[in-house]
Amino acid sequence: MLTIAGLNKTYPNHKRGLEAVNVTFAPGVTAIIGPSGAGKTTLLRSINRLITPESGSVRLGDQEIRTANAKALRKIRHRIGMIFQDYNLIEELAAIDNVLHGCLGGKTWLAGILGHYTAAEQARAYELLAEVGLADFATQRCADLSGGQKQRVGIARALMQSPEVILCDEPIASLDPASTQAVMTLLGDLAKRGIMIIVNLHQVDIARQYADHIVGVNQGRIVFDGPTAGLNDAALAAIYAKEAVAEDA
Amino acid sequence: MIAKPLTLTRAPQPQKRPLSRAQRATRLLLLALTAISGYALVTMHTDHLNWATAFASFWHNLQLMIVHPHLGQDSWAALLQAFANTIALAMLTTLLGAFLAFFLALATARPFAPKPLALAMRSLMAVIRAIPTILWVLVYATVIGLGNEAAVVGLTFHSVAYLTKAFAEAMETVPPAKLAALRATGCGFWLTVRHALWPEVRASLLSWTFIRFEINFTNAVAVGAAAGTGGIGYNLFMASAFNFDFQEVGLIVYLLLAFAICLEFVAVRMRKHLTH
Numbered sequence: 001m002l003t004i005a006g007l008n009k010t011y012p013n014h015k016r017g018l019e020a021v022n023v024t025f026a027p028g029v030t031a032i033i034g035p036s037g038a039g040k041t042t043l044l045r046s047i048n049r050l051i052t053p054e055s056g057s058v059r060l061g062d063q064e065i066r067t068a069n070a071k072a073l074r075k076i077r078h079r080i081g082m083i084f085q086d087y088n089l090i091e092e093l094a095a096i097d098n099v100l101h102g103c104l105g106g107k108t109w110l111a112g113i114l115g116h117y118t119a120a121e122q123a124r125a126y127e128l129l130a131e132v133g134l135a136d137f138a139t140q141r142c143a144d145l146s147g148g149q150k151q152r153v154g155i156a157r158a159l160m161q162s163p164e165v166i167l168c169d170e171p172i173a174s175l176d177p178a179s180t181q182a183v184m185t186l187l188g189d190l191a192k193r194g195i196m197i198i199v200n201l202h203q204v205d206i207a208r209q210y211a212d213h214i215v216g217v218n219q220g221r222i223v224f225d226g227p228t229a230g231l232n233d234a235a236l237a238a239i240y241a242k243e244a245v246a247e248d249a
Numbered sequence: 250m251i252a253k254p255l256t257l258t259r260a261p262q263p264q265k266r267p268l269s270r271a272q273r274a275t276r277l278l279l280l281a282l283t284a285i286s287g288y289a290l291v292t293m294h295t296d297h298l299n300w301a302t303a304f305a306s307f308w309h310n311l312q313l314m315i316v317h318p319h320l321g322q323d324s325w326a327a328l329l330q331a332f333a334n335t336i337a338l339a340m341l342t343t344l345l346g347a348f349l350a351f352f353l354a355l356a357t358a359r360p361f362a363p364k365p366l367a368l369a370m371r372s373l374m375a376v377i378r379a380i381p382t383i384l385w386v387l388v389y390a391t392v393i394g395l396g397n398e399a400a401v402v403g404l405t406f407h408s409v410a411y412l413t414k415a416f417a418e419a420m421e422t423v424p425p426a427k428l429a430a431l432r433a434t435g436c437g438f439w440l441t442v443r444h445a446l447w448p449e450v451r452a453s454l455l456s457w458t459f460i461r462f463e464i465n466f467t468n469a470v471a472v473g474a475a476a477g478t479g480g481i482g483y484n485l486f487m488a489s490a491f492n493f494d495f496q497e498v499g500l501i502v503y504l505l506l507a508f509a510i511c512l513e514f515v516a517v518r519m520r521k522h523l524t525h
Contacts, residue, residue, distance in 0.1 A: 074436070077432070086424075090445055090449060101445075104434060104440050
């Protein structure tokens with residue numbers, strides 16, 4: 001279980017990112033939806049502390065993340081995979097090298113610096129690339145891959161960490177419908193294997209189609225937290241309240 | 250409805266724009282330089298000068314240099330050894346400079362360094378770069394004495410400042426999100442530098458280092474002549490200013506040219522290799 005309690009974040013420009021956020025993530029696919037600037041990314045990045053909240057608590061199992069020291073934080077991060085809208089792969093490297101990056105956090109410092117990967121790690125990386133349908137692209141430079149392929153390399157990199165949780169920051173925002181379906185189906189399959197998937201989405205219909213649980217965010221506050229079946233028009237109106245007002249105006 | 254007939258209007262005459270302050274300053278400076286040059290030419294003492302002899306002598310020396318390059322007081326072995334010394338000096342100072350600059354660039358590039366540190370580093374490097382390499386060599390020559398040591402320290406000093414700026418700017422082109430992606434996997438600072446930053450900037454850093462090697466080679470020749478630190482520059486200086494042996498000067502110039510062409514060839518190949 002991943003538990004967030006009383007989380008607050010204010011940006012240096014005094015913009016409120018999160019306000020007294022309380023939410024518990026359970027295994028399965030949880031979609032975080034909300035208007036642009038509502039705090040979805042802030043919430044997601046507060047989980048692995050790519051953004052540091054000022055107060056509150058983020059716990060993965062029995063480990064506190066918000067106040068963890070640097071060494072503990074690296075260990076916790078290794079348990080949490082992350083995929084990004086812009087993939088954030090090292091484009092100059094081959095797909096297999098990017099996937100292998102996923103195991104760096106679990107290696108000794110020297111082995112990591114030397115880029116020494118064991119035969120088992122290399123075999124696992126090839127296996128994961130095959131699993132995401134990119135076995136034939138292992139040695140291809142990431143710069144030469146399509147958006148959908150890059151995102152699948154990103155997923156393989158996250159899986160290389162053998163994560164308990166995968167955070168997905170708008171993973172389909174740059175993808176065409178076919179790639180969107182492929183990526184979301186893959187995330188659904190991973191959830192069935194017991195990996196907790198937390199995904200930021202802009203598309204409500206996709207969230208309804210693939211998520212088991214929905215968290216609605218508006219102006220840094222949680223305004224909906226419940227099973228997908230409970231996401232009715234009233235809940236949507238609450239989640240997108242400001243956006244609706246802005247559009248009316 | 251009747252359409253209005255088209256009437257041709259005369260385009261307004263372009264007005265002469267007044268000169269900007271910078272343009273006025275540039276023109277004033279050029280005018281002053283022309284006046285000084287003119288004054289120098291008019292007041293030059295040319296009584297003892299026979300123009301015909303001077304031009305004939307100049308043409309003769311040019312011919313000796315270009316058409317009849319030959320060994321003078323130095324043997325081939327001595328010249329090649331001096332040449333190798335100059336190459337070694339350029340290579341050593343470039344490699345040392347690049348190694349130190351990589352770490353200093355991490356303290357200068359915005360994604361890694363806090364703003365005050367980045368600003369302090371940038372300012373310090375700018376001050377070092379503002380003073381020419383030859384002057385740094387002369388400064389160190391007064392501190393540690395004439396010789397290769399002063400050349401190594403002086404050339405390295407300027408190389409570090411030059412490459413730190415170039416490397417930091419290359420590092421700043423890497424999107425911070427890519428570095429964050431590696432940190433998110435549990436990598437610490439040095440692992441992120443090694444696996445996210447280095448592959449992205451490697452080509453650019455090698456390219457800058459090579460450019461600096463070319464500059465350092467030229468500087469190594471110059472300091473050999475100007476600061477007496479040895480190498481082919483010293484032989485060139487002795488052959489021209491002391492022995493007036495223009496045949497040897499020609500030979501040394503040809504050697505330098507051949508090496509410059511080789512460097513350019515390697516640079517082109519290297520850039521092709523790095524960008525494909």
